[in-house]
Every structure is written in C-alpha cells, then in structure tokens.
Amino acid sequence: MNLAGRIGRRLLQPVLLGLLCLIGFAPGSHAAEDLRVLVVLSDSKTPYQNFVNTFKQNLPANIRVGIAERAEDYSSSRQPVDLIVTAGVAAAEWVAGRTATPMLATMIPSYKYAELLAKRPSSAKTTAIYLDQSWARQVDLLRAAFPERSKIGVLYSPTTRLDINELRKRLATHEAALIAKQTTSPGSLFDDLEDILSRSEVLLAVPDSDIYNSNNIRNILLTSYRHDIPLVGFSQAYVNAGALYALFSTPEQLAVQASNITISFSQMRSLPDAQFPVLYSIAVNQEVARTLGSAIKSADLLRQQIDKLQRKAQ
C-alpha cells in the first residue's frame, strides 16, 4: 500500500453518502418526473471522470444522464435537457453563456463562479458547489489541529483571488493572527517565503498557481521543514508530498452533493443557492507529524472537533 493509500485509510469516509441518498429517495410531495441531465466535463481527466461516475451512481433511474466528455462537445443545438451539471472551470465557462438551461456548476472555485454569473443570461437558473472550502471550516481545522500555534502564515501572489481580509477577521475571532504576505516579484518567492516562515507558526497553502505549483512545491516544503513549520494544504497530494494536514473535498464527495441537488431539482424544479462542499476529507501525514514533534491528532478526531465548532457557530 502506498503512502496515499495509507493516509487514505485514515481519511474520513463520506459517511453522509448513504444518508444523503436516502434523503434523495424520500417520498416527496410530488412524484418525480423523468429528468434529463447533461453532465459537461472540462475534459477527460481522472478527477472529472471520478466525479461523473459517482454522480451517476447516486441518481435514481428516472433521472437520465447524458455526458459531454469535453467542454467543447457541448453545443446549445443538442437535444434539450432540463439541467446541465458542469465539472470544472473550463466546462462551466464554455456552457455559461451558451444556454439559459438551468445549470449546476461544480468543481469550480468560488471566485470563478462569481465571474461566471456575469456571463449567464439574467433569467437563467444557476447555482454551484464550490471546490474551495469556506474560511470558517479552514480556520476551524487550524485551531483544532494547532491549538498552540496561533500565527498563521499565508503567502500569495498579486494574481490571487482570495478574500484575505475575511480570513484575517475569522482568525482574529478565534484568537489567532494572520501573517500574510504578497510576493513582490516571481524572483522573490523564496525570500518572501523565508520572511513568512520566520514570523509564522503554520503555513497555510492557498490555491495560487504562481506559488503553489509543481515547480515550487519541492522547495516550499523543504524550506518550511527547515524552519520546523508545518504546511497545511488543500489536497491529498499536498499531504503525500509532505504537508502535515490537508482539508479538501474529493470529486466523489462533490458528486454526492451534486446528485443530491439534482434529485431535489427533479422534484422541486428549483436550485438552491451556491454552496461550499458539505462533505470533506482531512488527510494527515503521520511521519511528518512525528518529525515535527506535533501532537498528532487523527483525522477522525479533527473532524469531530471541526463539526462541533461549526455546529456551535450555527
């Protein structure tokens, strides 16, 4: 079993999966009519394939699913459908302006969705399941995982579309401080990283491809390790590479949520507001935890703590 597998065993299983399916099949006030759904994938990469496979598995027989394997395969002249579910940014951007058919955009960062809405016909029903996690959930993880580390470092580039101030406020209400720094130039990345690491106790990776890409990740991890600063990532790959924790939703988890919205749509013919992922996973790199001397918390324990904090906040 490889590292991913070992860590994966400790991942939170999508325990709500069955529950959500049950809700979907619960006897509604209206008998569900046949619904025609078209899933448009950005392309044929594995994450999108995993999404659509799980999505189909979780739908009842009266919902018929067609698949466009690549965004460009979709055209409005196709046979009409009741709902389009897009997977990935490319698919959503392709479809958005081309049809007024109700649309559920998935696997899309929240800021991208905001841009996308401008392209949609004003009357078109549109919603989304974001790919990113809410700051609230991320802050809860940081506080649950590192109660003794309150200085959270974030390095971002000028192109980042993140609401840094919102994160700052959230952390402040949880007795933690944000140490944020914008990189000054592409060449200064590691000087800026050294600066952030010298002032922080945890480094929170953000989806910013100018910084966190396959070229840089190696030296980012090595540098943070030299400083004894744990990195918190946003995908399983980060933990495989050497991040201490990661909080993320898998395509399968997003698909369960998307199928649930689809089932609801088949009954109510309405779409909910855009939403953050309901299901999520936490990955822990035990080897790194031991080396950094961190008190290791299991993914299960962290999950319990986060859920408790979120219930309290509601």
Added chain:
Amino acid sequence: MKPNRQVAVCSLLSLVMQSANAADYASDLDYYQDFPVVLSASRLRQPLSEAPNAMTVIDRKMIIASGFRSIPDLFKLVPGMYVSYYKGSQAFVSYHGSTDQNARRMQVMIDGRSVYMPPVSAIDWATFPITIDDIEHIEVIRGPAAASYGANSTQGVISITTRDAGEMDGRSVSVTHGSKGINDVSARFGKRGETLDYRMTLAYSADNGYDNLTTPPNNIPVTQFQANTLLNNSNDSNQARLFNFRADYHPNGVDRFDVQFGFNHDMQGVGFNDRNTGNNTNPFHDLFVNSGFLQLEWLRQLENASELSLCYFHIRHDKHESLPYYLSGRFFPGPISQSTQIGRDEIEIKHTLPLSASNRLVYGAAYQTSQISGKGDAQALSLNYSSSSDTHEYRVFAHDEWRITPKLLLNTGGMFEQDSTGHQNVSPRVALNLHVTPQHALRIGASVAYRTPSIAEEKYPIDRLPRILPGALFVPSQNVTEPGLVPEKLVSREIGYLGEFPDWATTLDLRLFHDQVSNGIYLSSANMIVNGVSSTYQGIEATLKHSFNENSNLTVNFAHELASSNGPVLAAAGQKYLKPASPWISDILSASIPRNSASVLYSQHLTHDVAFSAAYYYQDAMQPFDRGAIDYQPIQRRTDVRVAKAFRQDGGVKGEVALVLQNLFDKGYTEYIASNLFNRRGYVTLTLKW
C-alpha cells in the same frame, strides 16, 4: 507507485504545467495536481524521543549563535564531548575524555560519507571540503551506533548534513577579518530550477592557530630545557582553499539524483621548534593536504512509500611534507620528504520499507575498497622507504522500528562486517522507547560496537626508525607488524529520559550510561601495539532547552562522568605508556576525563534586526591522556559573544555585519598541550546576499 500511475502523474503534471502558462488557466486543477514525495523517509529527521540513541542536534540557528568559524568547535555544544587541538589546525573531537591526538573512536559522516581516514583512522577536520556555512545541521549520537553506522562508531557518531542544493537561489559573499591572522573569504552561488537545483561554494580560510605561550604553564617552574620547547613556540597556522558543488536533479516525481564534489587544498603549520640541541624529529615546517571527493546518490520512491537509495562515493586524501632533521645534535638539512596517498571507493544500497503503518524496516549492504600508499625519502640518512596496501570490506545491515503500541517503540538492528584483514564484527542494538505520556518519554538501550585497528596500528612503522617518527606524517609499514591485534569492543547500556514541559517552554534530555571497553588497544613498552586495556565509563548527561519567548532561547548542557580502568595494573606490570604523568594520578584513563563539563548558549533577537548571543563553556581540569605533567589542563572557562546587525539595501541586497569575541574575559587557558594557549580573540564578518 505503480508504473501506470507514474505515467498518469507525469502526464497530469505536464498538463498542469502547460496549463499554468496558459492565459486561461483552469484554476480547479490546483486542487487535483499531483506532487512528488518531497519529505520522504530519508529526509525526515527522527524525533529525539524516538531515536534509539541519545542524540544532540546542532542546527543552523545554533551554529550562527555560537559564532564559531571552525566546525570541530561546534561539538563544545554537545554534553560530554571533548574538543581540542594538537596543533591549531589539527582538531580532535572525542567522547569519554581525551585520547591521543588522533581520536579514533568517533565516526564522522558528511551527507552519509565517512571521513574517518586511514592510516591513523582519525578525522582530518581542517581538510573537509566544506565550510561551517555549508552545514544545514549536525546530529551527534552520544554512544555507540555501530548497528547503523558500522565499526568505528564506538563512542558515537557525528553526522553532518550539508545544505540542500536548492537551499539558495542567488549569490552571497562573506568576508571575515580578525585577530590571530583570521582572514576568511567565501563566495556562494545557488540556483533553483524546475528539475535541477545546484549550489557551489568557493572559500579561503586562514588563521594563525593558538597564541604563543610566554610564561610557564600553570605557573609551574620549568627547566630551561622545557622552556625551550614550550615558550614562544607556536607554529600552527592553517590556510585552506576549498570548493564544493552540489546538484539535485529531480526529473520526475519518483527519482532524485544528488551529485556532489569538492576539493580542499590545505596548508598547515606543524612541528615544534626546539632550541635544545639534540634530537628534533619534528621541526617547524608545512604540511600540505589535498583532499577531494565525488559522491553520487540515486533515490527512488517506490510503491508502498518505500524508498531505494544507491550511493557511490570516492574520496582522495593526499598529504606531503618536507622537513629538515636533527639527530643526535647533528643537523641534516635534508630535507626528509614524506607523503601518503589515500583513496577510498564505496557503494551502498539501502531500502527503506514500511512493513505496516506501525513498522518500518531499513536494510542494505555496502562494499568499500581503500588504498593507501606512503613513502619517505631522507637522502642524508640513506633512508628510503615506501609502502602500500589495499583493503576492502563489506557490510550488511538491517534496522527495524516497530511501534508496538502508540506509546511503545522498539528499535532493533544489527550490522555484520567483514574486512580483508580478517576482522568480522556483528554489532547488534536494541532500544525501547516508552512514551509514558505524550510529553514524557523513556528510553532503555543496549548495544555492542567494535573499533577495528587502524592501518597504522596493524602496520606500525617500527621497522623504520625505531622510536623516532620524523615529521607529522605517519607512514605505515609495508608489512603487518601486529598480526594478533583484534578490534576493541564496547558494550553500552543506557537509560534516557526526554521531557517536554510546554507550560514552561522547556525540554529536558537526560541520559545515564554505563560503557564497558575491552581489548582496548595501546602501545606497549616494547613499542608493540597490543590489546589489553579494559575500562569502564559511567555518567549522566543533560540538555535543557528553554524558550523565554519567541525571540530568546537558552540551551544548557551538562555532563558528569567517571571512568576506571586496568591502567594501574598494566602500569605496575611495567607498561610505561600507561604510567600516570603525575604521582597524584592513579589511573591514566580516569584522569583523562573532565569530571564535569557544561556549556550554555543564549541567543536573543533584539529590535532593529540586531541579534545577540552569548555562550559559556566550562570543563573541569584533566590530564590529557598521552601528555606529560607539564601539559596538565586546568579548569577551562570561556565566554564567547556575538552581536550581529542585519540590513537590507535598495536593489535587493541584504547583508549582515557580525562581531564575535571569543574568550571575552581573556581567561587564557591551555588545552591538550601546554603551548596551546587560547587568549581573547575577535573577528568581524560582513556578509552580502543578492
């Protein structure tokens, strides 16, 4: 990782990279890109509370705070370590008190490469092709670790890890100038790339060694004869010119190639002036050393989070000297020329394999060949000799780390070695680490280790110039002179405690040990190298670390140690080299250990980018093992301070000016040899980075 998955990963990576450059970058791919394993098993340090041995880690922050410019001095920060110099350029680092000037019982590795050099099997610190600034951190294992590091790690292991190839992206220049001829210059360059990182260092380092002793040591009256040999008699300068290069090529997510090479040309002032007429076999002269290495390592991440490494290195270490010679009052302008050439090649394969989530196995094998040749030429004495020998050895090893329960960790391991001189050693080790609570851990360990005789011990150059060895070089005999010599054996037992007190921001590391040496090697009255010394060492060591706040830290080390041996029995039987130097000493080994020693390092970051650090070193009085009463080493107290100011100029140039004062209160002390006087000295370093 399975091959098909590797292909998938690589293709996905390339897709992501292409996309990253495209204007319409699909940001959802950030969440699904795959990364190589960066912090792999070989990169991760074992936490102190889980290590099978007591371990001290000296990291970059400590290196900087110490103010030291010489690598061996760093080990003053390790409890129980004895650091001294035979000459100002010839350091030796030992554990369990002083040895002769060639500490042979300590294994030293640089990035996994042993630098324990024949013929005397000592460490030639001044000839390392690295500077103190090339070091990322040092792990010092206190106690034998032969199960992991092989024979000759009988007292401990110093494992130096140099900076990563990708640690630096840019240039830096550093200039140091100070008293006692201290002049260092270094230039560094590093580049990080997509698949290739590299860095290089070019450096020059010079100093004039110890101060001149001008009055008799310890205020002991000395004869004119002694005064002639001791006073104003320091010729121990050192000049090193070195270069090193390290590259890390990581073409994909699974393979990593680490390439290193380096070279050092070192010139050491050696010998002793002798104003007495008579024999002077070692007058002032220069010793030249050229040393170099090439190291190639391939690391591959396999499926199941296992890792395979294949490492090859070659080292070369050539020394030569030319010196005039006095014999029976006659001057031979000579010169006598002597040289030794040493080459070593080693290849090691190692597999790190998690057997389960709670059990990890490391096993492997290595093969090594060494060549040594030496020659001496003294025409005036009609003396001409040369020798050469090849040795080879192989070893197989395995080490298992089993987390029996979350609280209980069992480390077991062993190594089997065989060399071409017929020595076979099995070095087992077992250690149990118990986390009584997450903050408090206990360790109980036992191990057996051996030290194989050095080439010079087995091929002692007795057949050449009886009782007289000219110069500083030790050229071994062509023939085995001591066929019956067997390895020294050490049996070690220890109990360790590691406690964390988060409320007080304090950690405490304690070790109680009992080491028993048998078959200890010594020089007999008949000038033969023989086995026969038995000795016992026991003591306690402690390290306390406290953080006053995030900007000020304190490290305190303390060791108390006692030793006993059969030295008095052997001395009574007529073994003159084991006779104590002074009548008040009964046991030569026991007296060679500082009963108490301590070090304190405090560092603080002040405002305006100013950093301050201070260190205090204490060592009880002792009688160096193979020196006379005149070289008695009194209590050593030394205080060092460092003040540094960092600055950043427009245009991206960063820099730092640092002042280091060593032995601030000028409590001049002597060490190992009475003429090795250390007074206050200071130096200023200017570093620019851009």
